[in-house]
Amino acid sequence: MTVEPTIPGMPVYELPRARNLLEPHRLFLIAIFALVIFCAVWFMRWDWIAKYQWRLLAGIWQTLLLLFSTAFVGFLLAVPLGLVQVTGPRPFSWLARGYCTLIRGTPLLLQLWLLYYGLGSVFAQYPEVRSSFLWPYLRQAWPYGFLTLMLSFAAYEGEVMRGAFAGVPKGELEAARAFGMSRFTAFRRVWLPRAVHRALPTLNGETVLQLKSTPLVATITVVDVYAVISKVRQDTYLTYEPLLLLALIYLCLTFMLVWAFRTLEKRIPTRGA
Amino acid sequence: MAAANGGMFDLGLLALTAPGWGGAMLWGLVQSIELAVGGYLVGILLGIAGAFGKLYGGPILRDLLEIYTTLIRAVPELVLILLLYYAGTDVVNALLSLAGLPSVDISGLVAGIFVIGVVQGAYSTEVLRGAIKAVPPGQIEAARAYGMSPLKVMTRVTLPAMLPYAIPGLSNLWLIATKDTALLAVVGFSELTLVTRQAAGSTKAYMLFFCAAGLLYLCLTLASNVVIGIIERRSRRGIAEHA
Numbered sequence: 001m002t003v004e005p006t007i008p009g010m011p012v013y014e015l016p017r018a019r020n021l022l023e024p025h026r027l028f029l030i031a032i033f034a035l036v037i038f039c040a041v042w043f044m045r046w047d048w049i050a051k052y053q054w055r056l057l058a059g060i061w062q063t064l065l066l067l068f069s070t071a072f073v074g075f076l077l078a079v080p081l082g083l084v085q086v087t088g089p090r091p092f093s094w095l096a097r098g099y100c101t102l103i104r105g106t107p108l109l110l111q112l113w114l115l116y117y118g119l120g121s122v123f124a125q126y127p128e129v130r131s132s133f134l135w136p137y138l139r140q141a142w143p144y145g146f147l148t149l150m151l152s153f154a155a156y157e158g159e160v161m162r163g164a165f166a167g168v169p170k171g172e173l174e175a176a177r178a179f180g181m182s183r184f185t186a187f188r189r190v191w192l193p194r195a196v197h198r199a200l201p202t203l204n205g206e207t208v209l210q211l212k213s214t215p216l217v218a219t220i221t222v223v224d225v226y227a228v229i230s231k232v233r234q235d236t237y238l239t240y241e242p243l244l245l246l247a248l249i250y251l252c253l254t255f256m257l258v259w260a261f262r263t264l265e266k267r268i269p270t271r272g273a
Numbered sequence: 274m275a276a277a278n279g280g281m282f283d284l285g286l287l288a289l290t291a292p293g294w295g296g297a298m299l300w301g302l303v304q305s306i307e308l309a310v311g312g313y314l315v316g317i318l319l320g321i322a323g324a325f326g327k328l329y330g331g332p333i334l335r336d337l338l339e340i341y342t343t344l345i346r347a348v349p350e351l352v353l354i355l356l357l358y359y360a361g362t363d364v365v366n367a368l369l370s371l372a373g374l375p376s377v378d379i380s381g382l383v384a385g386i387f388v389i390g391v392v393q394g395a396y397s398t399e400v401l402r403g404a405i406k407a408v409p410p411g412q413i414e415a416a417r418a419y420g421m422s423p424l425k426v427m428t429r430v431t432l433p434a435m436l437p438y439a440i441p442g443l444s445n446l447w448l449i450a451t452k453d454t455a456l457l458a459v460v461g462f463s464e465l466t467l468v469t470r471q472a473a474g475s476t477k478a479y480m481l482f483f484c485a486a487g488l489l490y491l492c493l494t495l496a497s498n499v500v501i502g503i504i505e506r507r508s509r510r511g512i513a514e515h516a
Binding site: 023025026028029101102104105106107108109110111113114117118119120121122208211212213214215216219226239240243244246247250251254255 | 336349350352353356360363453455456466470480483484486487490491495
């Protein structure tokens, strides 16, 4: 069997297949779960939702904004990271590989705290930084959250793109050159689109992982949906209800993300495999 | 200002004995490794049970396992850790009080291992299920034809035969487990990341301590990679390269 060592991360996330829900044992299970959900709604306290609904929506918006902005910029960074490892000159290739190993070998939470507390405290020591026009932004938490998540996504996705670039058949690139395309045109028209197409299923998994990493920014005071729920828990002294709602919110977001990627994948025509 | 800058990388703070924090950090690293090893092993046990349940179990068991793996993989680890950390201890104490026993304080280590194990179990179920499906069915049928009991088929044929297919996925899970232990810092379990934050907070040498902790994690990952490479080569003896 061919082991693909270049594609890191979890097994690619799959939506459960929509199967026949009307088989007898499934009806039985559905009845039990309906009962559990009914009990949860009936016996647990949910009256706080009305009070916090707008803050929750703002939190979800913040989470999605963070997810898409970091994934987009991270992907733009991942393309050169992957490309350089396949064709680049040795020193650049080593640098890119070292960067990917460094980021993928340490926990995201540690990176986040390193940038927020570490870099933040270093910045605060220099009057030049404090008087610069960037200081109002550097005093806030979200630039550090954005930077950390973006760098992390770039590293994980850079590995994926390396495998994808290396996996595009040589003949296609030679054909593009034979048509008289310049190296850049061949890259833009053939190599990059084919590589992205190959990486799309893994990109889906990585984006889900990125969504699941976003709540970490709540530990550096960015107010995403996780932070809103933490606030609810502090205010109401409820342990489970807010967390259950939070799990439900992330569940819905994950399913929507996977569904969107699947629709995108279906729109790309493929021939054969 | 210059003095403050010089203090940023004052390596004396990393000394192993009392004024330095090196000893505390190494102890945190040991805690992290204990968590990762424990959680990983629990996860593999759950994964083996889950994979066999998904492949050979009845319809209800299969559906329940599908729900388990889908839910766990779709919700952030941080949220799961919070939920399971509280729910786990509450459930145990509720059961104890039902049995008329006094409630116990569950140690953070046990709760942490349980939480990481449950999360890892969902992923390793999928990895092991794929690996078992890659074993040629004839081998399992042959074992059955020899009259082995299902348990014997599992320990003698299915598990050893699936190992080469499972190792890339399982080694990824190990690396993820080592990094997931950092999330327990959020519930106040003093593993490496939380100890580092305490050290950094009380000495104000943030850069120094976070870089040192990053180095420790990186060493752990790189050492794991070496060991994984050895295991992988060993498990693939006799299998043609790029078949």
